[in-house]
Amino acid sequence: MSGYASYIHFTQQVKQDLQEALQTADYSALFVLVDDHTRQHCLPVIAAALPAGYQLITIRPGEEHKNPDTCRHIWTALTEAQADRQALLLNLGGGVIGDMGGFCARTYKRGIAFWNIPTTLLAQVDASVGGKLGVDLAGYKNQIGIFSEPDRVIIDPVFFKTLPHDELLSGFAEMLKHGLIADADHYRELTGIDIKQADWLSLIPRSVKIKQDIVAKDPTERGLRKLLNFGHTIGHAIESYLLLQQRPVKHGFAVAAGMVCETFLSYQKGLLPEADMLNICDYLLAMFPPLAIDNSALAAIADLARQDKKNTSTTIQAVLLQAPGQAVIDKAITAADIRQALAFYQEKIK
Ligand SMILES: NC(=O)c1ccc[n+]([C@@H]2O[C@H](COP(=O)([O-])OP(=O)(O)OC[C@H]3O[C@@H](n4cnc5c(N)ncnc54)[C@H](O)[C@@H]3O)[C@@H](O)[C@H]2O)c1
Numbered sequence: 001m002s003g004y005a006s007y008i009h010f011t012q013q014v015k016q017d018l019q020e021a022l023q024t025a026d027y028s029a030l031f032v033l034v035d036d037h038t039r040q041h042c043l044p045v046i047a048a049a050l051p052a053g054y055q056l057i058t059i060r061p062g063e064e065h066k067n068p069d070t071c072r073h074i075w076t077a078l079t080e081a082q083a084d085r086q087a088l089l090l091n092l093g094g095g096v097i098g099d100m101g102g103f104c105a106r107t108y109k110r111g112i113a114f115w116n117i118p119t120t121l122l123a124q125v126d127a128s129v130g131g132k133l134g135v136d137l138a139g140y141k142n143q144i145g146i147f148s149e150p151d152r153v154i155i156d157p158v159f160f161k162t163l164p165h166d167e168l169l170s171g172f173a174e175m176l177k178h179g180l181i182a183d184a185d186h187y188r189e190l191t192g193i194d195i196k197q198a199d200w201l202s203l204i205p206r207s208v209k210i211k212q213d214i215v216a217k218d219p220t221e222r223g224l225r226k227l228l229n230f231g232h233t234i235g236h237a238i239e240s241y242l243l244l245q246q247r248p249v250k251h252g253f254a255v256a257a258g259m260v261c262e263t264f265l266s267y268q269k270g271l272l273p274e275a276d277m278l279n280i281c282d283y284l285l286a287m288f289p290p291l292a293i294d295n296s297a298l299a300a301i302a303d304l305a306r307q308d309k310k311n312t313s314t315t316i317q318a319v320l321l322q323a324p325g326q327a328v329i330d331k332a333i334t335a336a337d338i339r340q341a342l343a344f345y346q347e348k349i350k
């Protein structure tokens with residue numbers, strides 16, 4: 001498909017396409033990285049395309065295993081199998097597998113090739129694009145990592161057949177974000193679909209393109225790439241707070257709540273007309289589960305937003321909307337603004 005980075009490929013026949021790609025690729029040994037879930041649900045989809053003698057590396061599923069201990073397990077498996085610099089690692093899974101597998105590949109013997117076959121909506125529209133690889137450390141997300149693009153990405157919605165609904169919805173939040181920051185038509189198109197029976201192959205490429213275009217202009221996040229943080233300044237703080245409360249929520253659900261809050265602030269700061277603000281907020285509130293937060297916690301969440309690594313110590317920089325499909329970076333907001341936005345959100349979900 002033209003207009004996309006050449007290493008990304010959209011298809012409805014992942015098995016055949018993978019088989020063809022492997023036949024023409026030059027590698028000494030093939031390793032496939034899966035977690036327990038993708039081993040059970042996704043490996044059978046592509047198994048017939050894999051050459052005899054490929055080696056499977058299995059890790060336990062979930063963010064809690066995205067850490068240096070699991071990297072050690074992956075590097076050790078490669079070492080014990082005597083993988084050389086021409087080995088190829090195929091990451092089959094969600095964002096955890098892609099981020100960590102990519103990081104392990106690029107650091108094993110100073111870098112071997114890796115391909116991604118993302119199996120969650122979030123990984124297809126977000127994590128597989130943009131070159132951020134890494135793992136968590138000591139409670140901090142993506143604390144250790146590098147920028148490096150995969151050598152190939154094959155995207156096929158077939159994997160959503162086994163994906164839990166909440167995972168699908170979580171990825172959908174990032175698609176809505178792409179529409180809201182850069183493409184009003186994409187946003188409108190998304191708000192018109194029923195996600196239980198969406199034609200994903202007609203929607204995902206456009207979302208990927210939005211992220212790619214932004215990343216291409218600012219690969220290492222010095223400026224424009226910050227647009228992708230829309231909904232994340234407050235959303236990430238909500239996610240961290242609920243995790244500390246032992247009420248973990250899907251990332252996309254927290255981002256959706258964050259987008260409601262940041263859309264409200266866009267209106268409060270005089271950037272976004274009230275009617276647009278209400279339309280966007282009402283849609284997001286109807287689509288995503290409500291995240292109830294005690295009034296007493298609002299200050300703590302505002303403080304978490306302030307501590308986020310993407311902010312300097314005194315001011316909080318947020319991405320705000322000027323219209324659906326148009327956003328601005330580096331808008332200063334205060335802790336009081338965040339408390340007010342969270343109070344608006346809490347009022348709305350009552
Ligand atoms: N690199 C980036 O730019 C970027 C962007 C966004 C998110 N991320 C990272 O991505 C991660 C989140 O990704 P995720 O939401 O895909 O999480 P995930 O990889 O943990 O997958 C979610 C769950 O779904 C299971 N699963 C995956 N595919 C399945 C399928 N087809 N059928 C059934 N079960 C399946 C997984 O085993 C897991 O339990 C986070 O670590 C986040 O930091 C990275």
Ligand SMILES: [Zn+2]
Pocket residue numbers: 174232251255
């Ligand atoms: Zn996100």
